Amino acid sequence: MGIPHFLLIPYPSVGHVNPLMQLSEILATHGCKITFLNTEFNHNRMNTADAGLENSKGPQIKFVTLPDGLGPEDDRKDPKKVIFSIKTRMPHMLPKLIQDINALNVNNNITCIVVTVNMSWALEVGHKLGIKGAVLWPASATSLATCDCIPKLIQDGILDSDGKPIEKKEIQLYPNMPMMDTENFPWCGLDKTVIHHIAQEMQTIKLGEWWLCNTAHNLEPAAFSISSRFLPIGPLMATDSNKSALWQEDTTCLDWLDHQPPQSVIYVAFGSSGVIDHNQLKELALGLDLLNKPFLWVVNSSDNKRVNNSYSDEFHGSKGRIVKWAPQKKILNHPAIACFVSHCGWNSSMEGICSGVPFLCWPLVKDQFVNKSYICDVWKVGLRLDKDENGLVSKEEITKKVEQLFGDEGIKARSLKLKELTLNNVVEDGQSSENLKSFISWAE
Template structure:
């Protein structure tokens, strides 16, 4: 019997591709063979990033078309999901056959998908190939989606996923309270809710639901299902190679010149779009602080941010960039705190950097992640909106100063970093889980 051969299939957004790419690098380090399937459209973009599209001894890249034309709006997830679902499944068996034909002694033994790509587990199941899921958000959000039938049965949501009434619920003892208006599918619409409910059934063809988390971080979530397997934190050996985007990195020299724990790092993930008035308020807040800052603004918000900021900034206290190697930044000694939307990938990366958080959740599971950061782990503070719905420059200034003056939060952040990273050392909880998973996949 050869080494396990994994076929990894992410849904084509950064928040799915990055953790699956990190998993592929971890599996490759354990001697596994990896075939990584990108959509053709994503792969073309990835080839401009450092190393993503480059095969190495253990990781080979393959592609299939997503069924859309280049001009289609790929930020329309409904369009992307349903196009993929109708175009890719008939093509996957032939691709698997072609991959297996290249090395008859090392056929694909396991398919790992992220959510929205459960159809590939169905294809694998018919071909007798084992399957698993890598969930790209928190184990708590996975538990919430797994509880959809129970939430409908108990009258908390209707059959289209809408809350019957605004209330706080708790899925099980010791899990954070969550507002029914912030359930992971809220704001996605009826059609995508039904897709998620169906997807939760499909992914049961995967024996394991791998989570980029640790038992310590979300212990209560693991009581929901026996399938949950914490294997995090997933930390790629070279963070540049796990990103779809790359840009100018000259700001790293600037960062090296800043004093220890002096720079405020601001980033809202790859999907968030923030309105002009809020950007302006953030720009004014950063300017008032009179501290160096590094602000990552996604390309679609770029002009907005630069317009909002051009009048507000004086001198060269800060840098605005369209891309940054986030793990590298968060582990840099100059970083003082992280103003974050609390997406799960960012949350894990901040925890592993030992950096205090200023929480600015925008949607879905980010509100529960904020509860963990502020109320459970106590490594950050939340930003409160004013009556006009905006987070004011005064609030930003006040909370940054409060956060940077709180030695307890700093100490807990470093302790949580140590506790979390201990999971992936030899003999650590996540390390053992990963080895068991690899043995199962052979």
């Protein structure tokens, strides 16, 4: 059999590009050939964040681009705009691109297309050309199962025909899964055209024979009893690749961490798109001040000025360090880190688990709420931060929970045990490693 040649196509956001890039690097170590398709806009961002991108990823990974159909003035933070522009523009251009790639690789044509969610149109293109397809789901397997259940949830009267919950209540999707609040389904808060897009997407991704999940069987066993398509191949962050693909990282914070005592630093980060309002930022800043412990806080650029300028008279931050974007995996694995105040996005959750660091859970949107349930109620490696009657996580709540976590030896021990169990999946002969080998053999 020949060497598989994968065409990888991520939806152009950090939470999709990074895990697919990690998968490409793992596939390359198995001798596979990779062509990685970015939007032109994202490719330019990646080259800025990682100068010499082509050279740094090695000869087996080549980069190609297509336009996303948006102009320089368009807001690429608006998922609806990006999704529908790409769906209108790219499907017509992909067959020619595949033809050009194959012309350069006469003896090693593309054998398999792997997409992340929102890019399933590429599986249709591949299907017509006789190319195998698979999906990498960038969130938890539980959230994949939830999205796959939209028709059933409508049929059972839990959702209306537009995918909105008919009443607020807790349901259990399948036995042994955490309870879910109907208001916290992954698509809640999105408008109905996007919800219909997700339902359609779940049908189209059935053209992908495998639904690859960046998770491990021990983390969400119930999800894998649902469908034989689900294939856990994670944690993908167990590779050497540390760099975020799209944003420039401030690595000076690692030197600062080197000067902090072991297990003393509170690490605070809300992901690439987490937005917190002004009053909540203020409470968080004052809570960190009150704790009088060293902290490292990642504040994306739009919030950065607000933290430093809006109430500099109240917020001293003298024991802490604030950065715009950080090498999160390296930080979480640093011996100075004591706990992770996180929005519980799936990539961050996996990185926290793989570093054995206890969590303080502060979910903001979508699947982050069910991830919090796993962290606090199932795996028991973190504590939840609760909101007060004004809908804020107060400075008192922050200080109370941090102190509680610092003193909880049980959570620390469980965090280290879960790290060991999860990383065992990606050692030689581990379950995820074996699944990945089967997938590569299938793709030849």
